[in-house]
Amino acid sequence: MAAAALATTAVVLPGATPAYAATTADGFASVNALGQNGTTGGAGGAVVTATTTAQFLGYIARPEPLVVQVKGTITLPTGTTDGMHDVASDKTIIGLGTDARLVGGGLNIGLPVDDDVTSPPADAVHNIIIRNLALTGATDDLINVQMFSHHIWIDHNDFSNGDDGAVDIKRGSDFVTVSWNRFHDHDKTLLLGHDDDNGAQDIGRLRVTYHHNYFDGSDQRNPRVRFGESVHVYNNYYRDNSYGVASAMNAGVVMEGNYFYSVNNPGRVDFSGDLGRIVARDNILVECNHEIELRGSVVEPRTYYAYTRNRAAEVPTIVPAGAGTGRI
Numbered sequence: 001m002a003a004a005a006l007a008t009t010a011v012v013l014p015g016a017t018p019a020y021a022a023t024t025a026d027g028f029a030s031v032n033a034l035g036q037n038g039t040t041g042g043a044g045g046a047v048v049t050a051t052t053t054a055q056f057l058g059y060i061a062r063p064e065p066l067v068v069q070v071k072g073t074i075t076l077p078t079g080t081t082d083g084m085h086d087v088a089s090d091k092t093i094i095g096l097g098t099d100a101r102l103v104g105g106g107l108n109i110g111l112p113v114d115d116d117v118t119s120p121p122a123d124a125v126h127n128i129i130i131r132n133l134a135l136t137g138a139t140d141d142l143i144n145v146q147m148f149s150h151h152i153w154i155d156h157n158d159f160s161n162g163d164d165g166a167v168d169i170k171r172g173s174d175f176v177t178v179s180w181n182r183f184h185d186h187d188k189t190l191l192l193g194h195d196d197d198n199g200a201q202d203i204g205r206l207r208v209t210y211h212h213n214y215f216d217g218s219d220q221r222n223p224r225v226r227f228g229e230s231v232h233v234y235n236n237y238y239r240d241n242s243y244g245v246a247s248a249m250n251a252g253v254v255m256e257g258n259y260f261y262s263v264n265n266p267g268r269v270d271f272s273g274d275l276g277r278i279v280a281r282d283n284i285l286v287e288c289n290h291e292i293e294l295r296g297s298v299v300e301p302r303t304y305y306a307y308t309r310n311r312a313a314e315v316p317t318i319v320p321a322g323a324g325t326g327r328i
Contacts, residue, residue, distance in 0.1 A: 022155075025151075026209070026211075026307065027179065027211060027232065027301075027305060027307065028175045028176055028177055028207045028209045028232070028304065029151055029152060029153040029175055029209070030177070031175050033150070033175055034174070036126055036127055036151045038151070039127055039128070039151040039153045039175075040127060040129075041090065041091055041092030041129030041153070042066045042067040042068070042090055042129070043067070043092070045064055045065030045067060045090065046064075046067070047067040048067070048068055048069065049068075049070075050068055050069065050071065051071045051072060052074070053074055053075055053076065056074045056076075057076075057085055060087045060093065060107075061087075061088055062088060064090070065090035066090070067091075067092040068091060069096050070093065070095045070096065070100040070101075070133060071096045071097075071100060072099065072101070073099075073102075073103060074101065074102050074103070075104050075105075076102055076103065076104050076105025076106070076138075077105060078104070081108075083105030083139040084106050084108040084140055084141065085108060086108050086109075087107050087108065087109050087128055088125065089127055090126075090127045090128075091128050091129070092129040092130075092131070093128075093129070093130045093131070093133065094129070094131045094132050095131070095132035095133040095134075097326070098325060098326035099134075100132060100133050101133065101135070102133055102134070102135045102136075103136055103137045104138065105138055105139065106138040106139075106140055106142045106144060106162065107130070107142070107143050107144070109128050109143065109144065110124075110145055110147040110149040110173065111123070111124065111125060111146075111149075112147070113146065113147060113171065114147065117148070117201070118200045118201055119148075119172075120148040120150070120172065120174075124147065124149055126151050126152075127151050128149075128153070129152075129155070130143065130154050130157065131153075131154075131155045131328060132156050132157065132325050132327075132328055133157050134157070134325055135157060135158070135159050135160075136158075136159070136161045136162070137161050138161075138162040138163060140162070140163060141162060141164045141165040141166070141168050142159050142165070142166045142167065143165075143166070143167045143168070144165070145168065145176065146168075146169075146170050146173060147171050147173070148171065148173060148174070149173045149174075150174045150175045150176075151175050151176075152175070152177075153176075153177050153179070154176070155177070155178075155179045155181070156180045156181065156323070156327055156328050157181045157324070158181070158182045158184075158325050159181060159183045159186060159189075160183070160184050160185040160186055161186060165188050165189070165191045165221070166186050166189045166190060167190050168192075169190075169193075169206065169208060170191065170192070170193055170194040170198070171198065171201050171202070172202055172205045173205065173206065174205040174206065174207050176207070176208045176209070177208070177209045177210075178209070178210045179209070179212055179213065180211075180212045180213065180322055180323045180324075181213045181214070181323060181324065182324035183213065183214065183215050184216040184217055185218075186218045186219070187218075187219045187220065188219075188221045189221045190210070190222055191221055191223065191224055192206055192208055192223045192228050192231065192251075193206055193225060193228055193249065193251065196248075196274075198226070199227055199249070202228065203227050204229075206225075206226075206227055206229075206231070206251075207231070207304070209234075210232065210234075210236060211232070211233075211236065212235050212236065212318075212322065213236045213237075213319070213323060214236075214319050214324065215237065215238045215239065215241055216237075216240075216320075217239060217241065218241060219241060219242050220241070220243055222236075222238065222241055222243070222245065223245060223246075224245075224248075224271075225246065225251040225253055227249050227251050228252070228253075229250075229252030229253075229277075229298060230252055230253075230254060230298055230299045230304070231253040232254050233254065233255045233256075233258065234254075234255070234307075234309050235257045235258065235312075235315055235319070236258045236259075236319070237258070237259050237315045237320065237323075238259065238260045238261065238266065240263070241264070242263075242264050243263065243266070243268060244258070244260060244263050244266040245266070245267045245268070245278065246265075246267075246268045246269075246271040246276070247267075247268070247269050247271070247276025247277060248269070248271050248272060248273045248274060248275070248276045249273050249276065250274055250276060250277065251276040251277065252276070252277045252296070252298035253267075253276065253298065254278075254280075254300065255267055255280040255283060256282055256283065256309065257281075257283065257311065257312045257315065258283045258284075258315065259283070259286075259312050259313070259315035259316050259319075260284065260288050261287060261288075261316070262286070262287045262288070263288045264289045265288075265290045266283070266285055266288050266290065266292050267280060267283075267292035268293050269294075269295045270293060277297070278293060278294055278296075278298075279297065279298045280294055282311075284312040
């Protein structure tokens, strides 16, 4: 099962300049589906600036499209929701400058949990953009995406010190891109699919792109995947992690052009629960204890969208330079 990376058929542009400051979503968040044409967030709505907790929570809950600019530090209360605060559809939440922060709580993108719902409801939360924010110190997740939420773009943020996940995506959520973020001082980073028994909601969904993220000592779940296909993991920089990608419950993951330095297990299909699938190509592994485990075939991401990636050898330079806040 363990094997070296496969030869690539992906689109590669040698020496490509990465789009640090892209203004439109790419990857799965760019796909026209479920009645939504790409991910535009609050475009077309008013632009408001939040400098207090009350302003911020009021703005993100409003029903209309809105661009919410965050200035300075916003402290999110724990309250009765374990510090998770709902974001309504059609929102852009973007930090101003280099010091915009959300501390003490997290953002919830999704309807309340209902195990009896097995297809996307008409009122599923959708069309959310979150950029240029430092999120830290949550008592639960920093960002949680659930209950068939779709078209979410999480880009150029800094995640640290949450009690649970940094970005957890689950319960039938779909068409999400997580790009150019830095994850550090965190244990359980990215969960995609939360439970081995949740196939009724998850199979055929959980299509997520993870690209140009800096996993800077984030320990595990980078990401940890159940059921999702295609899951596209490319041009990420992994450094000092216990494992990179884990694929289980027949999830299908394409890993390409990533750089792994001092990672115990860069990619696993024999993890827990039923085996997953990984197709890997053109990844670089340095001082890693295991090869990437390969198994099966996976629907190619290019079936859904076009993309151009950088060479893996460029990743240790371009990703730390471009990921995180203050880069857009």
